Amino acid sequence: MQDNSKTVADTGFLEIISFHLGSQVFCVNIMSVREIRGWAPSTTLPHSPPHVLGVINLRGSVIPVIDMAIRLGLKPIEPTERSAIIVTNIAGKLVGLLVENVSDMITVNTAELQPAPDVLPAAERALTKAIIPHDKQMICYLDLDALFSSPEDIAA
Amino acid sequence: MLISRKLPLAAALLTIVSIGVSSIVSLQIGSSAVNQKIVEKLEAVVDGRRNQLETFLANLQQDLTATSQNNLMRIALEGFKYDWGFLGADVMPELKRRYITENPFPQGQRQNYDTAQKPDAAKISSYDQTHERYHVQLREMTESRGWEDFFLVDMNGNVIYSVNKFDDYASNLRSDALKDTGIGRVFEGIVGPNETSRTVFADYAAYPVVDGQPAAFMGHAIASDMGIVGVIIIRLPSGKIAEIMSNVAGLGETGETVLLNAEGYLISDSIHTPDNDMLAVRIDSDLQQRAVDSAVVTGSLQGYRDMASTVAMTGIDFDGARWTVAALIDKSEAGASMVMMRNAILGLSLLLLLGAMAVSIWFSRSMTKPIEALVDNMRRLAQGDTTIELKGEDRKDEIGEMVRSVSVFRDAAIEKVELEREADKTRSMTERERQEREAAKTAEAARMQQAVDALADGLHRLSEGDLSVRLDTPFMESLDRLRLDFNASVEKLNATLSDVSENILGITGDTGELRAAADDLSRRTEQQAASLEQTSAALDEITATVKSSSQRADEATAKVAEAKQSTDTSSKVVSEAISAMGRIEGASVEISKIINVIDEIAFQTNLLALNAGVEAARAGEAGKGFAVVAQEVRELAQRSATAAKDIKGLINKSGDEVKSGVALVRETGEALGLIARHVSDINDQINSIATAAREQATGLGEINSAVNQMDQVTQQNAAMVEETTAVTHRLSGGAASLDGLVRQFTLSGSQRAAVSVQAANTRPVRTPSEPTHASAPASPVSATTSRSRPVQSPARTMISSVAKAFGAGKSNNATAASNDDWEEF
Numbered sequence: 001m002q003d004n005s006k007t008v009a010d011t012g013f014l015e016i017i018s019f020h021l022g023s024q025v026f027c028v029n030i031m032s033v034r035e036i037r038g039w040a041p042s043t044t045l046p047h048s049p050p051h052v053l054g055v056i057n058l059r060g061s062v063i064p065v066i067d068m069a070i071r072l073g074l075k076p077i078e079p080t081e082r083s084a085i086i087v088t089n090i091a092g093k094l095v096g097l098l099v100e101n102v103s104d105m106i107t108v109n110t111a112e113l114q115p116a117p118d119v120l121p122a123a124e125r126a127l128t129k130a131i132i133p134h135d136k137q138m139i140c141y142l143d144l145d146a147l148f149s150s151p152e153d154i155a156a
Numbered sequence: 157m158l159i160s161r162k163l164p165l166a167a168a169l170l171t172i173v174s175i176g177v178s179s180i181v182s183l184q185i186g187s188s189a190v191n192q193k194i195v196e197k198l199e200a201v202v203d204g205r206r207n208q209l210e211t212f213l214a215n216l217q218q219d220l221t222a223t224s225q226n227n228l229m230r231i232a233l234e235g236f237k238y239d240w241g242f243l244g245a246d247v248m249p250e251l252k253r254r255y256i257t258e259n260p261f262p263q264g265q266r267q268n269y270d271t272a273q274k275p276d277a278a279k280i281s282s283y284d285q286t287h288e289r290y291h292v293q294l295r296e297m298t299e300s301r302g303w304e305d306f307f308l309v310d311m312n313g314n315v316i317y318s319v320n321k322f323d324d325y326a327s328n329l330r331s332d333a334l335k336d337t338g339i340g341r342v343f344e345g346i347v348g349p350n351e352t353s354r355t356v357f358a359d360y361a362a363y364p365v366v367d368g369q370p371a372a373f374m375g376h377a378i379a380s381d382m383g384i385v386g387v388i389i390i391r392l393p394s395g396k397i398a399e400i401m402s403n404v405a406g407l408g409e410t411g412e413t414v415l416l417n418a419e420g421y422l423i424s425d426s427i428h429t430p431d432n433d434m435l436a437v438r439i440d441s442d443l444q445q446r447a448v449d450s451a452v453v454t455g456s457l458q459g460y461r462d463m464a465s466t467v468a469m470t471g472i473d474f475d476g477a478r479w480t481v482a483a484l485i486d487k488s489e490a491g492a493s494m495v496m497m498r499n500a501i502l503g504l505s506l507l508l509l510l511g512a513m514a515v516s517i518w519f520s521r522s523m524t525k526p527i528e529a530l531v532d533n534m535r536r537l538a539q540g541d542t543t544i545e546l547k548g549e550d551r552k553d554e555i556g557e558m559v560r561s562v563s564v565f566r567d568a569a570i571e572k573v574e575l576e577r578e579a580d581k582t583r584s585m586t587e588r589e590r591q592e593r594e595a596a597k598t599a600e601a602a603r604m605q606q607a608v609d610a611l612a613d614g615l616h617r618l619s620e621g622d623l624s625v626r627l628d629t630p631f632m633e634s635l636d637r638l639r640l641d642f643n644a645s646v647e648k649l650n651a652t653l654s655d656v657s658e659n660i661l662g663i664t665g666d667t668g669e670l671r672a673a674a675d676d677l678s679r680r681t682e683q684q685a686a687s688l689e690q691t692s693a694a695l696d697e698i699t700a701t702v703k704s705s706s707q708r709a710d711e712a713t714a715k716v717a718e719a720k721q722s723t724d725t726s727s728k729v730v731s732e733a734i735s736a737m738g739r740i741e742g743a744s745v746e747i748s749k750i751i752n753v754i755d756e757i758a759f760q761t762n763l764l765a766l767n768a769g770v771e772a773a774r775a776g777e778a779g780k781g782f783a784v785v786a787q788e789v790r791e792l793a794q795r796s797a798t799a800a801k802d803i804k805g806l807i808n809k810s811g812d813e814v815k816s817g818v819a820l821v822r823e824t825g826e827a828l829g830l831i832a833r834h835v836s837d838i839n840d841q842i843n844s845i846a847t848a849a850r851e852q853a854t855g856l857g858e859i860n861s862a863v864n865q866m867d868q869v870t871q872q873n874a875a876m877v878e879e880t881t882a883v884t885h886r887l888s889g890g891a892a893s894l895d896g897l898v899r900q901f902t903l904s905g906s907q908r909a910a911v912s913v914q915a916a917n918t919r920p921v922r923t924p925s926e927p928t929h930a931s932a933p934a935s936p937v938s939a940t941t942s943r944s945r946p947v948q949s950p951a952r953t954m955i956s957s958v959a960k961a962f963g964a965g966k967s968n969n970a971t972a973a974s975n976d977d978w979e980e981f
Contacts, residue, residue, distance in 0.1 A: 015773045017766070030773040036766045038759070082759060102762075105769045105787070107227075 019099040039083035065096035167516030175505040198468035202483040224376035228784045232290040233386040236316040239283035251326035266321035304391035324365045342375040352379040357475035360423040370434045411485035418478040667888040674881040681874040709846035716839040723832040730825035755800040761793035
């Protein structure tokens with residue numbers, strides 16, 4: 001992740017993948033994305049927190065799937081055939097993120113990044129790395145490392 | 157003229173007229189139908205070409221717009237702009253030297269030269285690097301879309317990049333050489349009004365860079381947030397237009413479609429001429445002025461390709477260029493099928509005519525030959541020759557009838573001759589008998605004359621005065637007896653004559669009544685006959701009426717049958733329509749399934765493209781080109797998904813329409829069934845009317861024959877009444893002549909009264925004279941009378957009683973006279 005930030009700083013450009021949750025648009029750095037898959041039913045794990053949907057089989061390796069909406073405190077997603085799972089590499093572990101749909105791949109100038117407003121507690125603010133205004137929309141740039149900083153979040 | 161010539165001549169005339177008229181009519185109908193077909197075909201072709209062209213041009217616009225919004229274009233443009241500036245003031249000659257003069261490929265293939273960068277060169281040019289990076293991609297894009305050339309132009313009008321590297325590469329579009337060309341006008345059209353939202357088009361015009369060949373250009377701005385940063389321009393693919401226009405399917409050997417610009421010059425090469433016609437050949441026709449918008453006009457064209465042609469035109473408006481699509485076909489080719497049809501019809505008519513004439517001559521010969529023979533025989537028969545031989549009596553046709561009739565005439569002539577001979581014989585026999593009878597009569601008269609003389613002597617002696625003696629004193633017994641006999645005779649005569657007179661009066665009265673009755677009967681019979689004639693005429697009228705109503709009923713039945721057939725056909729059509737609708741529904745379901753698959757594929761493609769994008773991003777600089785491709789694929793996938801959604805909506809809508817259509821068609825079918833039932837009801841009614849009419853006709857026929865019988869009976873009655881009248885008249889005449897005879901005996905009424913009185917007085921005396929009465933039948937007069945009249949009649953009864961009264965041959969003179977009268981009567 002540090003390497004990626006460095007690249008961003010060097011080139012002045014940042015490539016992101018944006019996705020929808022409800023009516024809101026979020027994005028993650030493209031470098032942390034490993035793969036994007038169509039939705040498939042996951043195997044539920046016992047006693048898992050509500051935002052952990054279960055595990056799926058990704059070419060032989062078992063990876064957890066997180067419902068991003070619940071994780072971000074929004075209304076849970078009703079998975080459809082058009083829903084997608086973004087397989088990300090968070091701290092060396094593969095984690096599937098269930099999103100409503102993947103909307104676009106965007107190249108943004110780092111100069112366009114704007115910090116999140118200073119009204120939230122530090123822990124919550126850490127989730128949002130920056131806000132990107134794009135095409136009359138506000139895209140929330142998520143810090144995946146912060147989202148799942150505690151090992152239990154992933155392991156669960 | 158003879159019938160033997162008239163008949164074949166009439167048949168030939170009829171055949172010529174009927175065949176001629178039908179040939180001319182069919183030729184005219186065929187000619188107009190063929191012309192109509194050709195015009196319709198041309199209209200359809202021209203409409204199809206216009207739609208193809210419009211689609212093609214719209215695609216071109218869409219492609220160009222999409223390309224201009226591609227990030228790659230912006231990146232490439234920025235790169236070339238930067239490198240252009242780096243090359244300094246001599247940039248144009250320098251680049252021309254590198255990519256045109258030193259290009260190892262000849263003009264037309266220069267796009268194959270990827271970069272001017274020499275691998276071993278010490279100095280690296282950034283333009284060559286940029287060229288190397290983007291050229292392959294841009295060349296492939298240009299080739300895959302069929303564009304003839306692709307230009308990147310900066311805001312100053314410098315052509316900083318061109319795929320094919322003609323002489324316009326590394327030139328300025330605002331220079332004198334290029335500013336009035338199509339490409340220069342496109343550039344000004346975009347940069348001048350700051351046009352970012354649409355494509356700008358320059359119509360075909362001679363372009364000096366490609367040796368004055370015609371070229372059309374289309375351009376679009378490359379815009380960023382700051383506004384226009386550059387322009388992309390393409391040279392329009394005239395090959396694709398030529399491909400569309402050179403499709404001559406269904407236009408025969410001389411037909412083709414051409415595209416005209418607003419001045420009427422061809423902007424597509426005609427495939428029928430060896431030279432390139434673009435902007436060289438002009439079609440000058442006022443049809444073009446009328447072929448605006450989507451209206452299709454048709455007409456004739458002279459001069460183009462040195463032929464007279466039928467042409468259909470329609471207009472295309474494309475971004476300020478007013479083009480016209482024209483489809484044309486040589487009139488002589490169009491007329492070729494007409495000539496063939498005319499020749500075929502003429503040949504067939506000639507054959508038919510010859511056949512008809514041969515048949516008519518043979519037929520009339522077979523008819524006129526026996527007629528001529530018959531005419532000859534009839535002429536001979538009229539001249540009295542009964543020895544003629546008649547042929548063809550066993551024929552079944554009218555000629556046979558005629559021969560049989562002539563044979564009847566011949567037999568009648570033979571019979572007549574024999575009858576005349578027999579009549580002559582009979583006449584001579586009658587003459588002889590009459591002479592014999594006259595001789596016998598003379599002898600009898602002589603005998604009677606003797607008897608009369610003796611009686612006259614006796615009467616003379618009595619009248620000379622022996623009357624008183626006789627009355628007072630009887631003389632000799634023999635004389636007395638004579639006197640008594642004379643007295644008795646006179647008395648008897650007196651009584652008889654008075655009786656006769658009375659009887660004659662009675663007969664005269666009766667015959668009068670009888671005549672009146674017969675006249676009445678005759679008059680009534682005539683009235684009856686007249687009434688019967690009227691009845692018969694009325695019956696004929698009724699019969700005709702009934703027949704015509706029966707005929708009408710039959711015609712109505714036929715019409716009803718036709719109507720029934722029509723409704724049956726319609727129901728079949730309805731059921732076919734329903735099944736067709738069902739098939740459409742099934743097809744819609746299938747299409748929906750396919751659309752779902754397409755949607756799924758689009759979704760999966762999108763995911764794949766996203767993954768590709770992710771991989772490209774991870775590959776860093778090396779994956780940039782790949783990222784562009786992935787982006788393109790994503791856009792394509794999204795477009796497919798949108799299109800699939802649209803199609804799905806349309807399919808659902810059409811499904812609803814089909815459902816309502818099925819309901820309507822089913823209602824139509826029910827209505828048709830109802831009509832069919834009504835029609836068969838009507839049919840039953842009309843059939844019963846027809847049956848009734850036929851029965852009426854039969855009944856009327858029976859009545860008619862009955863009336864005819866009555867008519868015959870009445871005619872016989874009338875004849876009989878006439879006979880009766882004649883007999884009555886003769887009877888009346890007989891009575892009158894009898895009266896005249898009796899009057900000769902009693903000259904005056906007083907005398908008759910005296911006789912009556914005398915008869916009354918002498919009645920008691922009649923008893924002794926009974927024996928004389930009894931001897932009367934032995935008298936010769938009585939015998940003669942009864943022989944000549946064997947049938948009983950009142951007149952004869954009277955005469956016989958007169959004869960009895962005269963006793964033994966006295967007063968025979970009168971009786972003889974009366975006999976003569978009877979003979980004549």
